[in-house]
Amino acid sequence: MAKLTRRQLTQSVLASAAIAPWRAFADAPTGQASTVPSGTLTDSGITDSEIVLGVSTAFKGPSRGLGIELYRGAVSYFSHVNDQGGVHGRRIVLKLRNDGYQPVPAVENSVKLIVDDKVFALFGYVGTPTVTRVLPVLKKFQDRDFLLFFPFTGAQPQRQPPYDEFAFNLRASYKQETAGLVDNFIAIGRERIAVFYQADAYGRSGWAGVRAALKEYDKKLVGEATYRRGEQYTAVMRAQVERLKKVNPDAVICIGAYAACAAFARDAVDGGLEIPIANLSFVGSENLLKKLTDEFGTESERYSRWLVNSQVVPSYEDLTMASISEYADLMQRYDPSPPPEFEEHDYVPFAKSFTSLEGFLNAKLMTEILKRAGPSPSRALLEDAVFSIQNHDLGIGEMVHFSPERRQGLDQVYYTIVEDNRFVGLTDWKAKFAV
Amino acid sequence: MKITRLFQRTMFGIFFLFLLIGVSTSVVSIYSVDLHLTSEYEENSRDIAKTIADASVDIILNRDLSSLQSLIDQFVEIQGISYIYIVNDSDEYLAHTFVPGIPEEILESERRVGETVTRNLAGMGDFVEVSSYILAGHVGSVHIGMDVSHVALAIQQAIGNQIYLIAIIFFVGIFASIWFVNFAAKPINSLLDYAVTLAKQEAEEEPESSSKRILTRNDEVGHLARLFQYFSTVTDPDKLEDNPKAAENE
Numbered sequence: 290m291a292k293l294t295r296r297q298l299t300q301s302v303l304a305s306a307a308i309a310p311w312r313a314f315a316d317a318p319t320g321q322a323s324t325v326p327s328g329t330l331t332d333s334g335i336t337d338s339e340i341v342l343g344v345s346t347a348f349k350g351p352s353r354g355l356g357i358e359l360y361r362g363a364v365s366y367f368s369h370v371n372d373q374g375g376v377h378g379r380r381i382v383l384k385l386r387n388d389g390y391q392p393v394p395a396v397e398n399s400v401k402l403i404v405d406d407k408v409f410a411l412f413g414y415v416g417t418p419t420v421t422r423v424l425p426v427l428k429k430f431q432d433r434d435f436l437l438f439f440p441f442t443g444a445q446p447q448r449q450p451p452y453d454e455f456a457f458n459l460r461a462s463y464k465q466e467t468a469g470l471v472d473n474f475i476a477i478g479r480e481r482i483a484v485f486y487q488a489d490a491y492g493r494s495g496w497a498g499v500r501a502a503l504k505e506y507d508k509k510l511v512g513e514a515t516y517r518r519g520e521q522y523t524a525v526m527r528a529q530v531e532r533l534k535k536v537n538p539d540a541v542i543c544i545g546a547y548a549a550c551a552a553f554a555r556d557a558v559d560g561g562l563e564i565p566i567a568n569l570s571f572v573g574s575e576n577l578l579k580k581l582t583d584e585f586g587t588e589s590e591r592y593s594r595w596l597v598n599s600q601v602v603p604s605y606e607d608l609t610m611a612s613i614s615e616y617a618d619l620m621q622r623y624d625p626s627p628p629p630e631f632e633e634h635d636y637v638p639f640a641k642s643f644t645s646l647e648g649f650l651n652a653k654l655m656t657e658i659l660k661r662a663g664p665s666p667s668r669a670l671l672e673d674a675v676f677s678i679q680n681h682d683l684g685i686g687e688m689v690h691f692s693p694e695r696r697q698g699l700d701q702v703y704y705t706i707v708e709d710n711r712f713v714g715l716t717d718w719k720a721k722f723a724v
Numbered sequence: 725m726k727i728t729r730l731f732q733r734t735m736f737g738i739f740f741l742f743l744l745i746g747v748s749t750s751v752v753s754i755y756s757v758d759l760h761l762t763s764e765y766e767e768n769s770r771d772i773a774k775t776i777a778d779a780s781v782d783i784i785l786n787r788d789l790s791s792l793q794s795l796i797d798q799f800v801e802i803q804g805i806s807y808i809y810i811v812n813d814s815d816e817y818l819a820h821t822f823v824p825g826i827p828e829e830i831l832e833s834e835r836r837v838g839e840t841v842t843r844n845l846a847g848m849g850d851f852v853e854v855s856s857y858i859l860a861g862h863v864g865s866v867h868i869g870m871d872v873s874h875v876a877l878a879i880q881q882a883i884g885n886q887i888y889l890i891a892i893i894f895f896v897g898i899f900a901s902i903w904f905v906n907f908a909a910k911p912i913n914s915l916l917d918y919a920v921t922l923a924k925q926e927a928e929e930e931p932e933s934s935s936k937r938i939l940t941r942n943d944e945v946g947h948l949a950r951l952f953q954y955f956s957t958v959t960d961p962d963k964l965e966d967n968p969k970a971a972e973n974e
Contacts, residue, residue: 526824
């Protein structure tokens with residue numbers, strides 16, 4: 290066994306201590322409820338020592354990289370808060386359930402979190418097909434004032450009636466991401482835009498965004514191809530590539546998860562479709578790039594040079610921003626592991642990623658909301674705490690504010706390309722992708 | 725198992741009778757199950773199309789298309805339904821469940837809402853498509869495709885079970901028939917053996933004990949055995965013609 294350095298040992302001890310509450314929950318068998326380690330949990334989801342947030346996300350399956358990284362980012366911040374004494378003396382505890390990015394388990398988990406686990410609020414869900422189906426559950430239990438905070442999806446259903454009143458979003462929407470991509474492609478003369486998308490609510494949300502953005506220019510999608518949710522990187526996407534090649538597009542916008550989108554990029558370039566391949570923030574950029582580099586090594590540049598990914602958080606390399614610097618520090622200090630009960634040992638976490646940064650920012654804003662909810666927080670008054678956030682500096686250069694008419698914190702969209710096997714900001718679209 | 729020649733034709737008759745019953749009931753079943761299932765699937769699919777159409781109005785007019793997609797994704801999980809697509813009044817596809825994309829056959833086909841359309845989609849198979857207008861066609865239409873092979877599979881299963889049952893009855897029947905035939909043929913075989921024994925032995929010789937048993941039978945075989953015995957004792961053929969009944973009654 291390799292000897293631990295003092296630094297590694299310190300990190301390990303800190304991480305173990307900080308993550309102890311999560312471990313206590315996560316030790317229960319998959320999908321099973323577990324007891325709260327201390328205090329008596331009432332219907333309010335709060336004890337004298339803890340505030341319990343319910344999480345249903347993809348810890349397993351082809352999209353696990355998204356759920357795990359989002360969780361790791363959130364845990365790094367919550368661990369820091371707990372080490373500082375928590376919020377009004379209460380530690381923030383996450384009750385975890387795995388839905389594998391599938392709608393039916395997501396619904397079942399949500400009901401269990403609300404009814405059995407009696408959590409304070411729902412937090413950090415992943416995916417449009419899952420969240421879209423969970424929203425009616427919140428409507429059903431609206432008399433208990435449950436809210437869903439900061440789901441990892443830019444879809445519209447939780448942003449517009451009738452379900453907008455049950456959720457708060459931090460990230461920009463897919464509508465904003467797709468509009469930005471279309472605007473930039475049109476600006477550099479790439480007007481024939483096609484889409485490759487997941488055949489579900491997420492894919493349709495992005496598809497609708499691209500369609501609406503093109504409509505602004507009096508244009509239509511030149512073609513489309515779909516894939517089934519849950520496809521692995523080993524899937525063959527030649528049929529999709531052939532469909533798109535027939536319509537001779539200038540660019541393809543992908544609305545999918547990393548495994549399928551990496552497979553598409555691979556088969557597209559191999560099939561002669563050498564045009565910009567854009568991906569939305571949900572894709573999980575680092576996981577996508579890792580799929581390509583794992584297979585092709587240094588040759589992966591042949592594929593990754595065509596990638597342009599939109600992001601809803603700034604680059605984690607930009608340490609000039611206060612929250613990015615704090616994120617880098619806390620991720621290094623705590624280096625959170627995936628939840629033990631869901632851990633699949635072939636998954637290697639990323640030191641830093643756009644997804645974990647988003648999880649970190651979600652946790653930071655959630656903590657602020659819990660602080661504003663006061664020493665005796667209640668679900669019924671939680672919404673008021675959110676609305677009290679006006680021009681709040683989250684430390685990423687964009688102010689956050691909420692109101693009954695505005696339930697989304699951020700609007701900024703960032704664009705990234707691959708250079709030296711990592712994602713960096715794209716500043717000159719024309720130089721990189723002009724026809 | 726040896727089957728008496730006398731009954732071999734009967735056995736063939738039984739076999740063909742079973743075959744006739746099996747084939748005829750299968751044909752009738754295939755026809756009625758096909759008719760019933762196809763009609764039931766069509767009816768159910770029409771109901772689902774109407775349900776989606778009713779639920780779609782608000783979504784298309786007021787909400788995001790991801791909600792529409794989520795709606796049809798739930799319905800396409802129903803067994804037998806292979807695809808769903810929704811078009812608007814401008815014939816634009818608003819949501820669908822096809823992978824890797826909408827088939828050319830559907831893209832190029834004329835929209836016939838309200839009718840039952842049969843489709844052969846390359847690489848996918850044969851389908852029966854039903855549809856329903858959304859808001860009387862002012863918003864669009866919902867189309868649902870049912871996999872014909874699913875109906876065929878249901879028919880195959882139903883017919884398969886029936887043939888399986890008939891086969892079991894057939895084989896049980898055959899074995900039972902052979903047993904009954906052999907049971908019925910046993911006295912005749914004994915009679916034959918007795919007749920052969922009579923033919924071989926001298927008239928004055930005492931018959932064997934097994935032959936004696938057949939003479940005591942109180943049925944047609946016993947009567948015949950006694951007649952054979954009588955015939956064997958009569959040396960003058962003229963006497964036979966004179967009084968055969970008396971011989972039987974001896």
